[in-house]
Every structure is written in structure tokens, then in C-alpha cells.
């Protein structure tokens with residue numbers, strides 16, 4: 698199982714219009730692209746992947762949304778489709794435990810720290826100035842990425858409470874969803890090598 702967490706500092710925590718994902722929905726477009734990059738292959742889904750979104754925007758933060766590649770249905774590879782599943786999840790009243798809103802999509806109340814403590818795993822924190830990903834091998838990895846704002850000092854402090862590594866996918870600052878594609882590519886190549 699490969700797991701990804703993406704933090705949406707402005708992403709709204711109540712149902713939103715699908716017509717303004719970057720604006721009124723608080724850069725929900727970034728999170729939707731990350732869901733797609735995390736889960737989609739061409740004409741298939743990555744079944745061994747889970748992606749968690751941390752929504753920290755108004756009016757009722759924080760909330761966590763989980764997409765499970767093995768269970769998810771009714772998701773197509775466009776931003777609006779992922780957004781519509783996130784919106785449906787936000788229509789549920791979030792509890793302290795996971796509640797499924799649609800197959801493979803669940804929501805709960807909670808912040809980044811709650812999620813890290815629930816998963817309780819070594820963290821691979823993706824950051825521009827980290828160690829080069831080339832040659833690294835990951836077992837059941839948990840990756841953390843930021844949105845357009847990166848991670849706050851407080852969020853970095855939370856990561857430091859766990860075993861962690863800071864890893865870079867290259868010398869330039871990229872969009873989070875592009876980083877996810879590169880990370881998958883590294884792991885895909887390693888898995889293919891193991892097979893031969």
C-alpha cells in the first residue's frame with residue numbers, strides 16, 4: 698500500500714460550487730489534480746494506493762477526506778469528477794471516525810496531526826531541497842506534499858515527531874500533482890525491475 702497526504706490550507710470544508718474550484722473553493726483544483734495523479738493509470742486505477750486530503754479552509758476546519766484506490770467508484774480522470782466526490786463527502790456531517798460518503802471515499806473530522814497519529818508510519822516528506830529520490834527504495838511509503846503554500850512550520854514540526862525523510866524529485870519547484878507522477882514513476886520502474 699502506498700499512501701499520500703496532501704494539505705489544502707485554503708480548501709473549503711463545506712459543499713462548494715464545481716464552477717470555481719481555484720477561487721471560491723480555496724484551490725480545491727490542486728487537491729483534485731492530486732487525487733487524479735495519485736490514483737489514475739491509463740484506463741485503470743492504481744488499486745494499491747490511498748490518498749488523504751487535509752482540508753483547512755473555512756467554514757468548519759479541519760476535515761480529512763480519504764480516497765481508496767481499491768474501492769473507489771464513479772471517479773473519472775477530470776478535476777470536476779474528483780471535486781464532485783469531495784463535495785458529496787462534505788455534504789455528510791463529519792464525525793471523529795471515518796464515514797463513507799460514496800464507494801471508496803470517506804470523511805472524518807480531524808487535522809494533519811490526527812491523521813499522522815492514526816497512520817503512525819515513517820513519513821517521506823516531499824520538499825524541493827530534500828535528498829534526491831533517485832536510487833531510494835520505499836516499503837509501504839507514506840508521502841506528504843503541500844499545496845501552493847507548501848507546509849507551515851507547525852506542520853513540519855508534526856512530521857518531525859515521526860521517523861521521516863525529506864526527499865526531492867528534482868531541482869525545480871513543481872506542482873504537487875506533477876511530483877506525485879514522478880514519485881509513482883520511480884516506484885513503477887523499481888517494481889518492474891524486481892519482476893525481471
Ligand SMILES: C[S@@+](CC[C@H](N)C(=O)[O-])C[C@H]1O[C@@H](n2cnc3c(N)ncnc32)[C@H](O)[C@@H]1O
Nearest residue numbers: 823824825842843847865866867869870871873
Ligand atoms: C507548488 S509546491 C509548493 C511551493 C510553495 N511555494 C513552497 O515554497 O513550498 C507544492 C508541493 O509540491 C512538492 N514539491 C514541489 N516541487 C518539489 C520537488 N522538486 N521535490 C519534492 N517535492 C516538491 C512539495 O511538497 C510542495 O509543498
